Amino acid sequence: MDDVYIQEHEIVSQYAVGKLDSADRVEFEDHLVDCPKCLDELELTDDFRYTLRSLESQRERPIDTRPASAGRPAVFQRRVVAILAAASVIVIGVVSFAFICENRGIERQLDQARTEASTWERRYYAEHQARTNAESQVRETPVVSAPLFTLNLTRSASLGTETPSTAVSISRQVKFIILSLELPNDADFQSYRATLTDAAGTNVWSTDDVVPATSGGLALILPASVIRAGKYVLTIEGRHGGQYSIAGSYSFLATQLN
Amino acid sequence: MSRNANELESAATLVSRIVSGEAAAEAELVDRYKRGVTVILMRAAGQRSTAEDLLQDTFRLTLEKIRRGDLREPERLSGFICNIARNLATAHFRRASRQEPLEAQTPLSADSDDDPLQRLLAAEKAAIVRRVLGELPSSRDRDVLYRFYLADQDKEQICLQLGLSSLHFNRVLFRARERYKELYGKLLREQHDGVR
Numbered sequence: 001m002d003d004v005y006i007q008e009h010e011i012v013s014q015y016a017v018g019k020l021d022s023a024d025r026v027e028f029e030d031h032l033v034d035c036p037k038c039l040d041e042l043e044l045t046d047d048f049r050y051t052l053r054s055l056e057s058q059r060e061r062p063i064d065t066r067p068a069s070a071g072r073p074a075v076f077q078r079r080v081v082a083i084l085a086a087a088s089v090i091v092i093g094v095v096s097f098a099f100i101c102e103n104r105g106i107e108r109q110l111d112q113a114r115t116e117a118s119t120w121e122r123r124y125y126a127e128h129q130a131r132t133n134a135e136s137q138v139r140e141t142p143v144v145s146a147p148l149f150t151l152n153l154t155r156s157a158s159l160g161t162e163t164p165s166t167a168v169s170i171s172r173q174v175k176f177i178i179l180s181l182e183l184p185n186d187a188d189f190q191s192y193r194a195t196l197t198d199a200a201g202t203n204v205w206s207t208d209d210v211v212p213a214t215s216g217g218l219a220l221i222l223p224a225s226v227i228r229a230g231k232y233v234l235t236i237e238g239r240h241g242g243q244y245s246i247a248g249s250y251s252f253l254a255t256q257l258n
Numbered sequence: 259m260s261r262n263a264n265e266l267e268s269a270a271t272l273v274s275r276i277v278s279g280e281a282a283a284e285a286e287l288v289d290r291y292k293r294g295v296t297v298i299l300m301r302a303a304g305q306r307s308t309a310e311d312l313l314q315d316t317f318r319l320t321l322e323k324i325r326r327g328d329l330r331e332p333e334r335l336s337g338f339i340c341n342i343a344r345n346l347a348t349a350h351f352r353r354a355s356r357q358e359p360l361e362a363q364t365p366l367s368a369d370s371d372d373d374p375l376q377r378l379l380a381a382e383k384a385a386i387v388r389r390v391l392g393e394l395p396s397s398r399d400r401d402v403l404y405r406f407y408l409a410d411q412d413k414e415q416i417c418l419q420l421g422l423s424s425l426h427f428n429r430v431l432f433r434a435r436e437r438y439k440e441l442y443g444k445l446l447r448e449q450h451d452g453v454r
Contacts, residue, residue: 017407033298034290048387051383051387052387052407052408055384055388056404209396
């Protein structure tokens with residue numbers, strides 16, 4: 001483990017959060033104890049981490065670090081959990097009353113609690129069903145009903161007087177469209193960002209951090225509502241080492257179907 | 259862990275001077291290794307007061323052993339000192355666990371929150387961290403920092419869940435730290451110039 005290895009593998013950061021195994025930790029500490037540069041870096045990392053933690057503790061809601069999963073309606077989950085918790089409390093209360101109460105006044109209260117518990121239960125199942133339906137909708141809607149258009153790379157794409165050769169006809173009922181682009185062969189970019197510009201030069205839509213498919217093409221899903229009839233240029237910029245450069249331009253003429 | 263020839267020679271020379279009874283060499287050893295041993299003991303002990311006690315014991319024992327000739331490979335002085343420090347920390351916690359429950363660990367930062375100047379510095383550091391987070395090219399990079407530094411997730415776990423390469427992961431940590439260093443250094447210079 002030399003200085004180059006330490007830097008390349010972010011050993012200081014791993015040590016700062018206690019993620020080195022015992023052998024690596026011992027080896028690194030033997031180096032650290034006599035290395036002002038690593039000591040400075042560790043102090044800076046600790047400082048950054050502590051400040052980040054302080055910022056996080058001041059947030060109203062904690063950052064969600066669960067595994068990324070698309071389309072889960074969080075509001076339904078929270079509601080289901082809250083309803084389950086309330087139903088559990090009421091059910092426990094009902095059972096407790098049944099063991100200790102004898103007179104009619106308490107029995108009336110018991111009946112009322114039973115009624116409330118079954119009401120909560122019906123609400124829980126209704127919410128659960130609604131959540132299941134919403135999840136299916138989110139999974140299905142953007143892909144199944146979105147038309148796909150293939151755009152060709154245009155060497156000198158512009159919004160001038162020439163009519164673009166590619167036409168994109170969008171039905172009013174469609175919510176999303178998919179634009180499929182072929183990327184230049186010599187591209188060596190880690191990711192891409194896309195910007196859609198209309199005839200007036202206004203950016204109507206953009207996205208970034210798009211990773212190409214294994215086939216070497218790019219597929220962009222965008223809401224149909226951003227496109228009206230007219231000429232558009234889609235500009236793709238590739239990112240390499242933190243810098244963006246133009247990878248390609250694609251012009252098309254959008255028309256709307258009734 | 260490779261070290262350059264000058265460093266090894268200077269460690270061996272330091273040991274040789276201590277063995278020959280040179281008091282200045284002992285002070286030099288403490289001065290050279292104090293910061294690093296403190297860092298190691300703070301992580302092992304979790305509390306500043308315990309770490310400071312163990313620090314004193316570490317250097318006392320180190321010098322006794324060197325004078326006695328127990329350090330047979332002087333070029334391994336760093337590892338020798340670290341082993342003593344770690345062993346003392348382990349022994350301390352064994353004794354402490356037999357006597358009474360361990361106290362809760364203090365937060366990582368050694369800064370006191372009671373000092374108004376420290377609170378001001380903390381607020382300025384928070385602004386710097388917010389800026390660093392805001393300058394990251396994507397929300398996924400911010401996610402990397404939160405998961406690694408706050409959520410205690412492993413690098414491999416984060417890379418798998420976010421679809422990152424190991425290189426990208428390291429780059430995110432490196433850039434965030436370097437940018438924080440740059441902005442914090444600028445803050446300190448501005449404060450220093452303001453004082454003058």
